[in-house]
Amino acid sequence: MLNKLIQKYFRHFSFFYSFLGYRIFFLLFLSLLVGLLDGFGLALFIPIFQIAADSSDLTSTNPETMGELQFLLNWIQNLGFELNLNVVITFMVFLFLLKAIMRFIDGYFKIKLQNQFVKKLRYQLVNGLSDLDYKEFLNFDSGKIQNTLSSEGIKLTYGFLAYFNSLQHAILLLVYIGLAMLSNFQFAILVSIGGYLSNLVFKFLFTNTEKASIGLSKLGNSFQSFLVQAVSNFKYLKATDYFSSYRLKLMEVIDKIENNQKKIGIYSAIMSSTREPIILAVVVLIILIQVNVLGGKMSSILLSLMFLYRALNYIVTLQGSWQGFISNIGGLLASVELIDEFKKGKEKIDRTHPVEKVTTLELADLSFAYPSGFKVLDKINISLDPLKTYAFVGESGSGKTTLVNLVIGLLSPSEGHIIVNGMERNKVDISTYRRKFGYITQESVIFNDTLFNNITLWSEKTPENIQLFQNAIKLANLQEFLEDLPEKEETFLGDNGILISGGQKQRVSIARELYKNVDVLIFDEATSALDSETERAIQANIDNLMGKFTIIIIAHRLSTIKKADCIYLMEKGKIKDSGTFQTLLGKSLKFKKMVELQEF
Template identity: 45%
Template structure:
């Protein structure tokens, strides 16, 4: 979080940006509550005088707050015990109504705030470019979107709790000054001195809170890796060793939280002793040096006792707020990074149909000097099929990412029907793309929802779903499931085999009816028979959609229109399967090694 936001005023502006003008309504409600409570508290003194029969002196100890008593005279109401009790009952009854309204009002502000912040995160993630996503720490993203957002809302609650106590404090101080200004000044000095302790507590707390957030990011990063690689870690018995890294992080977080608790505990335990000490010292000074009677300061004493209680509670609440400020910082840092890496949304031109794709002078380097693609030029005609082959690291997937609108090249351009791809609204273009990777994408939902991407379950969609399942050789699998298309697949498809997961992901793209289908090692996890059936299904859409295939298994690309052989970021040869076999020794060797 930027330094200008780390001040109390800066945080006020920040939270005001979340809830808008409602912050002023909240302040007004607290001022009203403080005023009602202070008046009610002060009125107890004349009430006791009336109860003891000393009506004439009932307003003497109120100082300038005597207007409360005078109000009865102006209204022509006799100040007796019954009327005084009725007044107090009405006053605190009205205060109770305002108090209830404040609770409901703040609850609504909380819910609106967390909804707004969650939407900002979702929108930020949606607008994030793929290349930007690859630069961010996934563990930190997850921890911020879940754990740190919770801290931010904790900071929100604590800040407005502190604001509430501040308003009550100022209201009581104002009434106390109105009643007896000398006494009020002395107590205010004592309260200011008590703040020295809390400055140390606040500084220490904020430092440790930042360390806890860093540990939280690390923990989530490790946890994601453990879940993603669970099968490998379990099979190799590396899981206990990896778990020790998680355990170490857990204990480090525990120690940091305990240190914060100890310091906070000291501050909390000193709350009442500090209040009583300040009050006692001030009373002695008032009686010894100013020759005031005890009755003349009793209202100020009551008001300041309440004020000091709110002061110390304010200090403790602010300390709790500082524990959570790391959540504010993490949230804003992530939002800033989302903004830095967001995709350009300013273009108005769209690509609504995928026609000819022309790749012109494409160059791309990673880390400034590692050339991944070197002056790539070729054209993919509409509804034709092309394949990229070559050794790992040749640049095949990176080139496919550029054609798919995922990776912006350093120079050159991709033209789709004459339109420069990276100067259009990429979302419209991608809505016509299917993308099948070597690592199948399976959602924790039913078979039907995975394939149709949550389409409405009507007869038309069901028939299309069943037809696609038959094309990808999953009809027998579907019929044997207990709940048929409503059967869950588990987290990342854990309930089905690798080959079945791949076929489900292929079925999703065939169901989408795309204009460009990208297949990056899509059949690598399949057995030969299933691969043959899927190849036949893909051959059926040959001529209906543009196909872009990346393959190591050359048997899958024998019938494509053109094959591009890549090496170290360059296209070194091209042609159909037979032509390339005849003119490229490198490709011929690859074919012979695979016995295609």
């Protein structure tokens, strides 16, 4: 019931409540306690002024000056203390010290909640990306993912602090208005009405700031997307001078971003410059009405005015912090939206049957088609035996890469079956299944880190892991490369391996896959981007691995597949022919022509 009420009437509160639960209410309670302690301490200034002015005790003072807050003095008397200057000052100092302690606890608890909230939200984003189905990932805007996880993520901290500052300021505002009403109800009601009417002036600005903030997040996604593409395709854009026109698109998005920033800045400037004069004007007007029209006395509204002045400060800070929250709301909404999208595209994994080792792999009547109906693979029937080497060749578009994506578990078949160790692939734990595969592509994956971390993916340097690292280095023929490095395995390889050659990058990629103790190695056109000499070196590396692993090779070049145990010739999504290299040369005119033309 409470959850439904919160979600219905408190949209933003509901969002934070879903992450932090009842801890929010403890934070608000601390704010309430701080406000009450401060208010009670301020209330004791009035009797202190009376004692100082009249040089007497408080027994003869007019109780109307404190209104309903007279109970503070009664409480001191009930404790057995005499109402003199020293006693009242002591109690006032005690209340302010207690307020300071509560304010520290309040601030500490708020920072703790902020850290928990931001960490939890970012964890959800990272986990959502990790759990995302590959097929669903292909439909995502990479710029949106990058912008939300980086730039928009920074707004989470500011947004959280601004929102809870607003909540705390609102509570303190209510506390001081309540105390003002207890001291002089009529005056406080008039000021509250005036404050409410003045706040309507800012509603328009808040609404437009929220719209600009959301628009700013969307533009940030677009800019990140264009920027990623500019960096990825820099060589092409520079070589063709297309960058001169592409940059116009980047500048167009920058202009839109800055225009939205300008709008938010203007709205903030208007509010910060006008809110205090408007509220002061309201208070002055009501004082004049109270004294000149309603016949009130300044002495009777002094305490109420003191509380309302405190309330005035919190109206100003409340509007400022709320403006800060609205300015950062785009980042919060973008994060929540992306988390929801990740959840919808989450890969379904059955953890019931983990895969300890891939012994046999069978593709039975395997077909794959896109949602448009275009069939990429049609009735593929293949059995892959352990420790054998298989090659798939064919023209571009024949379905080779799609077949690998199906085998490794990035895609699921539209029809047919993938059978692992005699069991349907969709019934095994796909996560443990993928760990048994090594995947080396045309574009080597190198992280901007050390050689050791690139191969072990940040494993701890235990004796066991060091031994595994050295074994992988040996199998990938990287011993000489390692010895030549200035800092050995602690040498940084640069962004995308810019500090090493193409062949070295491929060997590092191979070593990484060997480090995790795989059963199946997949080489997806792993040598097509290399020069002939480097290709021969990598080919020797692959030859050395034959018989130690089940190997699947997708290639265009003759040298890569010549020693394969079985070569499958693919055409338009079907297996056209199969056999050893020499067998296919003798029986397939298509294969023979490919060999003659070197279309590998």
